[in-house]
Amino acid sequence: MIFKAMWTRLVPKVIAGSRSDGVRATCGSACGLLVHATFAAVGLSALVMSSARALTAVKLLGGIYLIWLGVTTWRSTRRSVGPTAARRWRLPWARLGGFGQGLWSNVLNPKAASVYLTLVPQFLTSSRPIAPQIAMLAAAQVAVVLVIRTATAS
Template sequence: MPPASAWSGLARSDGVRAAFGSACGLLVHATFAAVGLSALVMSSARALTVVKLLGGSYLIWLGVTTWRSARRGAKPTTRGRWRLPWTQLGGFGQGLWSNVLNPKAASVYLTLVPQFLTSSRPIAPQIVTLAVAHIAVVLVWSLFWTTVAAAARTAIDTPRFRRGMSRLAGGVLVVLGVRTATAS
């Protein structure tokens, strides 16, 4: 087993990749909003239901996988039969798809962003400017907490703590997945 400092470096690099994946997910939503696809999805009950079900299913899958890893007392793995196509992308893919499949992230660009747009100027550049600001805030916030979590990990890295946190995180993800899939 690698020393604690090696685990801390792995955790930090996974967190950095996930933060940038999440930022790219926001870029996808901003692009969809700029070309009008987000409005189309949000106005179609069927399309919105599909996005909610995909997002909820993904969260449930993450929760079950995390919960199952608690039995082994190990970090969640991307090997085995519960494998999604983007798992080989690691933290980046997890961050990207968690954000792309999140209907609430899309709704930000449909409900909040329009309040800051001026109809007398081209819309797409305004959305890009707001998206860059949004991505910058998300990256700073995510990278800050990645650093805090990596530092804390060296202090609390025990098999018992990992099992408990995996069970808690898995349970929360399943609850969030069910809530996302059933939200009206």
């Protein structure tokens, strides 16, 4: 699921921009995985997933982000003729380019947080500290994602 989500972020950036735009989006999305791993390590993901209000807030933020992306894309494709060209709308993190978009689309994805709550515990040992174990798993996941997605961006 994570790989599919990252692939759907990579392809539009490669098509709309270049391979380097896709690689930057992939790196941003990979950093988003590190954010979720950090949240899981400190227990914030468990808190969000157990609280209906907090989960609803994360879902709403993600939905607002997707709507904003859609409206921004739609408005930027409209062409004006003459000297009164319409000013393009920009996301607050648009100056970060593909990296920022990849990062925020992953951080605001509640499914990524649920992966760290449902899959990661299977690989943890309760006799050892949890945070270093989550860090090692997250580093392995990021390495795999970066290798696969940058190798397939063409």
